[in-house]
Amino acid sequence: MPELPEVETVKSGLINFLDLPETIIGMQKSSKRLRFPYPTMLKSSLIGKVIHRIERRAKYLIFDMGEYVLLSHLGMTGNWRGTEPFRSEQHDHFSLKLRSGKVLIYNDARRFGYLDLLKKSEFYESRWIQHLGPEPIGPKGLLAEDLFCATRKKQTSIKALIMNQENVVGVGNIYASESLFFAGVRPKKRAKRLTRLEARKLTESMAEVIQSAIEQGGTTIRDFKNAGGSSGYFQTQLAVYGRAGQPCHKCAEPIQTEVVAGRATYWCRICQK
DNA sequence: CTAAATACCTGATGGC
DNA sequence: TGCCATCAGGTATTTA
Numbered sequence: 524m525p526e527l528p529e530v531e532t533v534k535s536g537l538i539n540f541l542d543l544p545e546t547i548i549g550m551q552k553s554s555k556r557l558r559f560p561y562p563t564m565l566k567s568s569l570i571g572k573v574i575h576r577i578e579r580r581a582k583y584l585i586f587d588m589g590e591y592v593l594l595s596h597l598g599m600t601g602n603w604r605g606t607e608p609f610r611s612e613q614h615d616h617f618s619l620k621l622r623s624g625k626v627l628i629y630n631d632a633r634r635f636g637y638l639d640l641l642k643k644s645e646f647y648e649s650r651w652i653q654h655l656g657p658e659p660i661g662p663k664g665l666l667a668e669d670l671f672c673a674t675r676k677k678q679t680s681i682k683a684l685i686m687n688q689e690n691v692v693g694v695g696n697i698y699a700s701e702s703l704f705f706a707g708v709r710p711k712k713r714a715k716r717l718t719r720l721e722a723r724k725l726t727e728s729m730a731e732v733i734q735s736a737i738e739q740g741g742t743t744i745r746d747f748k749n750a751g752g753s754s755g756y757f758q759t760q761l762a763v764y765g766r767a768g769q770p771c772h773k774c775a776e777p778i779q780t781e782v783v784a785g786r787a788t789y790w791c792r793i794c795q796k
Numbered sequence: 797c798t799a800a801a802t803a804c805c806t807g808a809t810g811g812c
Numbered sequence: 813t814g815c816c817a818t819c820a821g822g823t824a825t826t827t828a
Contacts, residue, residue: 582822598823696821698821
């Protein structure tokens with residue numbers, strides 16, 4: 524489900540639902556583990572804590588509780604929703620009961636997601652955060668020259684390179700294909716063959732695609748829902764993803780598909796070189 | 797060191 | 813209706 528825009532949509536939904544700050548008065552988890560075991564002493568660590576802010580870094584959702592932060596990665600099918608009163612659904616795995624009467628629920632059918640509790644002072648050095656590259660958007664966002672440098676001498680495909688979170692964060696399988704289409708670069712192109720101009724176009728395309736998707740409330744291919752329970756709208760304007768055999772919006776050539784970097788990949792053989 | 801394959805899960809879909 | 817194979821938006825870990 525979630526690449527950067529979907530995580531951002533979940534974040535906005537929760538902030539909108541809550542009236543921060545909110546105090547945690549209860550915590551429940553299902554009998555099944557997520558991708559990694561829950562941190563120890565999670566319950567005693569969370570009860571009484573106050574959620575001051577909810578933020579996002581890369582594809583991580585971050586609950587800022589002052590001295591501690593609760594970090595949540597949504598994996599492939601993870602999602603948070605707010606309910607009042609509590610109403611459980613299939614695949615609910617974790618919930619936080621708040622003093623206001625509201626409840627936050629983490630749902631994850633495939634359980635590829637995970638949670639961790641960190642001291643804020645150890646946040647940047649943590650195993651989850653320390654290797655992350657720049658965001659694709661914003662004041663400290665990826666610079667074209669830095670992307671260009673990252674591509675030098677790299678034998679891997681440009682698609683694999685932009686999906687590698689050490690180079691730029693937040694770009695997953697859908698937005699990788701989309702960004703490469705708007706930059707006019709073939710997904711299978713060797714990273715080291717990228718020109719400065721292509722690096723510049725790709726940097727711009729990633730920022731535009733991600734920003735636009737955030738404004739549309741994310742993409743819904745299968746089952747993504749925002750905190751209010753409604754779907755995203757970005758899928759209605761996907762240029763290539765999932766459009767195998769359909770005409771390119773620019774040149775009408777049928778869209779190609781093939782597995783690249785281990786994932787379904789879509790491109791136009793005329794518009795992308 | 798790099799790059800690619802594997803593993804972790806459940807559910808939806810399509811062919812027979 | 814059932815059964816089986818395939819695919820699904822991520823990424824840490826293992827293998828080559």
